[in-house]
Amino acid sequence: MGRLYRAFRIAWIIVRYRLDVLIPVERLPAPLAFLLKINPIRLFPLGHYTRGERLRLSLEELGPIFVKFGQMLSTRRDLLPDDVANELKRLQDQVPPFPAALAKTTIEKSLGMPVSEAFAEFGSEALASASVAQVHPARLHTGEEVVVKVIRPGISRIIRKDVQLLYMLAYLVLKLVPDSRRLHPVEVVADYEISLMDELDMQKEAANTSQLKRNFLNSALLYVPVIHWPFTRKNVMVQERIYGVPVADVDQLRRDGVNMKKLAERGVEIFFTQVFRDNFFHADMHPGNIFVDTSKPESPRYIAIDCGIVGSLSIEDQNYLARNLLAFFKQDYYEVARLHIESGWVGEETRANEFAAAIRAVCEPIFEKPLKDISFGQVLLGLFQTARRFNMEVQPQLVLLQKTLLNIEGLGRQLYPELDLWTTAKPFLENWMKQRVGPRGILLKAKEKLPDWLEQIPELPQLAHESLTQLRSWEESQREQRQLLREMRQEMARSRQRNGQVLLGLLLMLAGLAGGVGEHLAPLLHEEWIPWALAGAGLLVLVRR
Structure with a gap:
């Protein structure tokens, strides 16, 4: 209902x-x-x-x-x-806010203390209000400026209803459009549901924020605010208050003299660093969650907030994605096709040369062009047509990444339309691949595994003994099976011989009996005793068998 x-x-x-x-x-x-x-x-x-x-x-x-x-x-x-x-x-960040009284009630219920006891100052007017939560300014008794993020009352129930509606639509699409199975609509909704439910838990967002801060500690590219854990609960999060220019305020950034080209390139670098170096990326990078520190205009630094939705990939998907992107950048469409087939993203029956030709027709026009000259609508339309032709399946685990790529591309277009995405990303990916599969990468992996290997060294003699024991047991089993096979073959040969003797005896008996009782066969054989002799021989063969 x-x-x-x-x-x-x-x-x-x-x-x-x-x-x-x-x-x-x-x-x-x-x-x-x-x-x-x-x-x-x-x-x-x-x-x-x-x-x-x-x-x-x-x-x-x-x-x-x-x-x-x-x-x-x-x-x-x-x-x-x-x-x-x-x-x-x-x-x-301008969704209509809910009343401050409700925010205070949620805070006091979550922290188990009055707002005045938790904070020296608390601003009743919301700094920002979004779809899931809103933010109020505050000051701790220690003097630190903070912001208090509070979940909207009753939002969980609304989201659950909407998610159920999305499931209903997904199942309806599956029934009405059989070709939609390759898009995995139900799985995509399931992944989206997990992300939304995680976003409703402030403790998870606080943990994600802390992890992202560790990944970019002392970085010139990205700053992440500090979490104040004593005042953080499931419905409430308190973090350091940051000051910066919203990334979407391009006019203010230009007035501050920010190097827009460098800012756009650093945005791309941050994304690829999160995805490939850390395998932990901010997956809700719309402009409301990104600010810019303009204190050094020639070396601008991003500030990231709202880490409620984060993503990560399996090692296999990470490697396939990097190799696919590099193949795209090198315009090696056959390698792209081969990787898609190898990873299972398209069926094994797909012919790599045909798939490569289809990808080439779609992607060739966009290379070596700035973002402002690329018609992404036509590119997406062409890719969807290619996907349908080759039954390419949507990978639910990559949906968050695709969404983040859309946000990054949109930001890049706003900040510096002449940005060459390919030239910016290609060196980073090449360097990452060298670190993964080059000599240095192999040494680093060996160094990482060394403690495990050292721990296993004392167990090697026992493991070797058990392996030898298993090998002997396997060899003995093989000998027994070979002996059993020989016996079976011998028995089959004897059985064929016995069956032949039976057939011969029966034929002799039938011939003899027919000759003995027939009125015309005995004269043809010249002697009456011959048929009876044949019957007797047949009987003798059967008896001896």
Whole structure:
């Protein structure tokens, strides 16, 4: 019943904000365009909203899952008109806040103490408000400036309902569109559910933040604020307050004299460092979560917050991804095809040369071009067509990574449209591969394994004895099996010989008896005793057998 109500609510919001006006009717086939023009939704008034406001307000009403979708879209100004992108940008940290009294109640219940006892100062007005939580300024009794992040009351129940609706849609798609199986819609929703549930746990976000800070300790690329663990619970997190320019405020960054080219390149470097060096990446890198320290304009440093969603890959996926990207950068499409087949991302029956030709046709036009000149819409369309042709399957474990790549590409386009993504990323990946499979990488792996090897050395004699014992047992078993096989062959040979004797005896008896009782056969054999002799011989053969 809850899912049905939610589905009706979504339909009502679509009608209320007249989202049908966002559909480009002129681009639709004639029958669909006609149906859209006569649909009953058009009976409702348009109101005074702009198209960007319609979309933003509807996403806000629909809830956190839809707000996050809008956040991702806001970074793709190459896909959206400026007026729509500017409105969606407000979803990054300007979602309507919930009352401060509710925030204080949640804090006091979680910490088990009054707000005045936990903090010397607490700001009732929220600094920022997002889909899942909002942030209030505060000061500890020790004098440190902090921010207090509080989960929205009742948000868990809303998210669970939306996730159930997504599952329903995923199963519906599977039934109606058999070809969608390769997209693994149910598995993708399951991964998304895990990420959302993790984001509702402030202790997990605090742990992720601490891990990311350790990975970039004293780094010139990225700064991560300090977590104050004594005041952190499941619904509340307290961390160091940071000051920086929002990464989306390009005008302010330019006024501060920031080297935009270097800033864009460092964003790419941070992403690849997280994915390949640390195998632990911030997977919610929309502009609302990224700030810039402009104190050194020629050497700008990023500041990352909101680590509720993080990702990691298996060693196999990490290696395949790096080798695939390098093959793309080198325009070695056959190697890309071979790696996809080897990894199981496409079926084993796929012909590598045909797959390589299809990838070449899609990707060749985008190489050696700045981001501003690349039509990602056409590239994505071509890749989807290729995927359908070769039954390429969506890898659920890579969905977070793909989402993060979209965010990074969108940020790069905003900061420095001339950024050459390929030239920036290729040296990093080449160096990483050398460290993994080169002499230095082998030595480092040996050094890492050395303690384990030293620990196992005392056990080697026992292991060798057990191996020799198992080998002897195996050899004895093999001898017994060979002897049994020989006996079986001998028995089969004797059985064939006995069967031949039986057949011969029966034939002789039948011939003799037929000759003995027949009226015409005995004269042909000239002697009457011969048939009876044949019958007797046959009987003798049977008896001797």
